[in-house]
Amino acid sequence: SLRNDGRIWVPKQPGDKRPPNQIPEDERDYYLERLYPSFGNLTPRDIASRRAKEMADAGRGVGETGRGVFLDFRDAIQRLGRDIIEERYGNLFEMYERITGEDPYQVPMRIYPAPHYTMGGLWVDYDLMSTIPGLFVGGEANFSDHGANRLGASALMQGLADGYFILPPTVANYLAGARLEKVSTDHPAFRETEAEVRDRIARLLAIKGSRSPDDLHRELGSIVWEYVGMARSAEGLQQALELIPRIREAFWNDLRIVGEADEFNQTLEKALRVADFMELAELMARDALHRDESAGGHYRIEHTTEEGEAKRDDENFAYVGVWEYTGPDRLPVLHKEPLTFEY
Secondary structure (H helix, E strand, O other): HHOOOOOOEEEEOOOOOHHHOOHHHHHOHHHHHHHHOOOHHHOOOOOOOOOOOHHHHHHOOEOOOEEEEEEOHHHHHHHOOOOOOOOOHHHHHHHHHHHHHHOOOOOOOOEOOOOOOOOOOOOOOOOOOOOOOOOEOOHEEEOOOOEEOOOOOHHHHHHHHHHHHHHHHHHHHHHOOOOOOOOOOOOOHHHHHHHHHHHHHHHHHHHHHOOOOOHHHHHHHHHHHHHHOOOEEEEHHHHHHHHHHHHHHHHHHHHHHOOOOOOOOOHHHHHHHHHHHHHHHHHHHHHHHHOOEEOOOOOOOOOOOOOOOEEEOOOHOOOOEEEOOOOOOOEEEEEEEEEOOOO
């Protein structure tokens, strides 16, 4: 919403670290207005994010990290008056000032590009049950309310609506009418799973290395953001597939978890999640490298139109790719489900 009135810019000169109000108008690049004169600062989010990252990669990013851009309300305040801007965005400005200690009425905001994505979601019926009886799909994982629209606020709203209003009565109704076999903790599947989890926890606690789960998580996130995020390339994805296994090796050989298994241990909980994240990150990179086209939120810089938009290859990639896990340190197997469009 802030882009309705704010103007996005970066310094024209790479490495310019002057405070924004000291940079003259002729030394500012309002790059979205320059590149997309019809849309300007209201260019779609995925495109705006990719252009912001390009500015940062060219050395013109702002802030301590050099990865941000400015969102400036100076002209809007001059045109409309501070009262109007405060009425429209006052709560957002207040949050920003609390976080940064800077007054956005006086100093341009610093904003950060992020990946935006589309996701069709799983099919559900009116009760949010999938095609598998008893498997309910709540929140943004289903297609129901918002389709492929995956914005933060609307996805949050769908999760709240499903969780508060739909799933409590529908799941309860299903369970009330279901005839389910009783399963005790003596069941072989339960015993097998419990043993696997206990072994995994014991292995993590026994490493006693030097790096925290947060440290490894941050390193992994930086790689995914850089190479598997808003703009992807074959070279970058290959780089990610070389780096992620190194993080996994560091995780299983140099991880340090404080506390014990039989107490409330958030560090252990984080470590278990980060172990999953590494598997997921490698899968995302492998799938993105395999899909040699641009489509939806998957943007490969080698496959773009003259205008810089996504260029699909329906002749070779009109299928859903499903990767079968074959074990640790082994390549997954690709299964293809063709997509047929009659209209």
